[in-house]
Amino acid sequence: MFSVTVRDHVMIAHSFKGEVFGPAQRLHGATYVVDVEFKRRTIDADGIVIDIGRAIDVLRAVLAELNYRNLDEVPEFAGRNTTTEFLAQVIFTRLLAAGRRGDLGPGANAVEQIRVTLHESHVASASYEGNTGAAS
Amino acid sequence: MFSVTVRDHVMIAHSFKGEVFGPAQRLHGATYVVDVEFKRRTIDADGIVIDIGRAIDVLRAVLAELNYRNLDEVPEFAGRNTTTEFLAQVIFTRLLAAGRRGDLGPGANAVEQIRVTLHESHVASASYEGNTGAAS
Amino acid sequence: MFSVTVRDHVMIAHSFKGEVFGPAQRLHGATYVVDVEFKRRTIDADGIVIDIGRAIDVLRAVLAELNYRNLDEVPEFAGRNTTTEFLAQVIFTRLLAAGRRGDLGPGANAVEQIRVTLHESHVASASYEGNTGAAS
Amino acid sequence: MFSVTVRDHVMIAHSFKGEVFGPAQRLHGATYVVDVEFKRRTIDADGIVIDIGRAIDVLRAVLAELNYRNLDEVPEFAGRNTTTEFLAQVIFTRLLAAGRRGDLGPGANAVEQIRVTLHESHVASASYEGNTGAAS
Amino acid sequence: MFSVTVRDHVMIAHSFKGEVFGPAQRLHGATYVVDVEFKRRTIDADGIVIDIGRAIDVLRAVLAELNYRNLDEVPEFAGRNTTTEFLAQVIFTRLLAAGRRGDLGPGANAVEQIRVTLHESHVASASYEGNTGAAS
């Protein structure tokens, strides 16, 4: 299995509901350093998993929708805790949609799994990995 | 698959038996920077894989049993080389036991795999990953 | 010159006033990974710059005052942009006060400079370094 | 599953053919920081996955064949783009061959997968993971 | 003293002349991960050392002049070894010129020192630090 990973980051505010979160129930924020790994079984005729330039651009665009925002005010997330785990899945879903729209180029059709990891500090991270539905 | 990873460290002394270890047969030591990744298929109603505060506390407690010790004098390890690989499994086993005692909170019941990675320097690490036995 | 550096982190929300900040004028947030370096000319009779256990505890206490907060609502910061640079100096000032209260132990009296660095992402950081006023 | 990972690096020049590469069609170069992870189900009687000293030596030897070279002039790569993905597989294949020659010691026979990751910058990496053919 | 540091990278090919370089006399290449630290004594009325958005853009522009190039063919570098140390100074000089042209905004006038560090691998880096000539 081949993979390519690209990194970017996003800075957001939010608060959590639930006693398990302790002081994180207060409005606070985070920098998430985001790694996205695209996996496929073979490389294409150019020798690549995916057009890395497009991957970087699409990741930046997906993060721009969240960047410098208070996630408590984003209608789509109403009633949900925007935990690191949850946001990893949100980014996965939006990357998947971007790939299906063709934004990641033709190579994206052969990508079988995508893994999204959000580093919230030097000691904690969360990730979501899912299948793309590409025939393998 | 979702995952959450937390990091801590431990500083120990030990020696190894066996020619394969060369100068590491002498009494020496190591700092292990320890990453523990908890994996489960879904997140809970709070939006989390596991209570990260508990995960950090349990990891600290597991490492405290080893920290600032000469592992050559720990009865439980008698006759074993306390290699990085071996210690990764020891920590896995102790985290699993802590989870079963409830120390990791109810979310731990849904954790399907745990991966423990010990970084022994900037150029070497070892890991152990195992199933928890949680129904998947 | 000797130095000892310890690391911790803090997660906050805030917004900035001023066109130079662009989208960061909106309420957002950050994780700051904080490095504090204590510098002195000699080590003491124990062979140390400072009691590292106390240094870690004091840094945690200083960061706890900021952690999981919306800095826009902290009266002390009213009318100021809580930029990374500004916060580095705030943390410096509070560490200096803690040292003068004796919280860092006797070794702190010999510390001549303190440098505080806040990493706000994998590509940006800011720092403040100042003299403590210790005779050199 | 146990694993051991070792790190080294290599510095090369090359160019790519294909519009997808944009300015990287020009002759340029890269430092690849290379992580190799050896995975096996059990550790041996010494408590190890593999002789880490041999692993480091073999990795250095494999990278030495590429180091300080213009890959455009390496006959074996003629007609191929020596992308990060492609080079990860090349290194995998050469490590596999070294293991079969016995250069990695007897433990290598039990290694079931090898994962090779090349970090080309602080924001991009590629990897290849494959089975060794060891009975599992 | 306050400082702000931003990071970017550049990928180049080159060769060196001189026996001291050993195999690096051959055409090879490098990824340089570049950190630029801007230092000044005070922060401005906005609370910043420099407009970080402009700093990132200017650094990208300076690196773009070198990126994806064979430095052996750059007329300006004829007869010089484009070592990591040398390139750190080249980037310093170009950032200084950009600041004087106003590309870094008005805050750049108060920057007293700039430090440029090029990481060429996980085990080696070089830097150049110089005064800007700003009144202090």
Added chain:
Amino acid sequence: MFSVTVRDHVMIAHSFKGEVFGPAQRLHGATYVVDVEFKRRTIDADGIVIDIGRAIDVLRAVLAELNYRNLDEVPEFAGRNTTTEFLAQVIFTRLLAAGRRGDLGPGANAVEQIRVTLHESHVASASYEGNTGAAS
């Protein structure tokens, strides 16, 4: 000012005397990831601060004297706590001596300062920086 930094590591056992050390009074150990920075005002005719190959070899030789040892049994350190700060100075002194013996090549004569940093974990480090006595 120019500088070049190289990295290596060393694994040792030791114990400390003094209540300030708490549990670190017990025999334990550490991995020190060691960064050595050589600083000089100008680069030589080859474009370098120092022969980096020699710097790496000399650092490895200096660390080899300590590596895989119980520092409590090293006669030279009798009666001293081999703290991270102390060891940074020991390594500085030995590098200085190596430079004076010519082991670092002729460029070492122009090196004005050497800074040695020992990272003992992902959250703590210590350093020693001193002048070499080179005319500046």
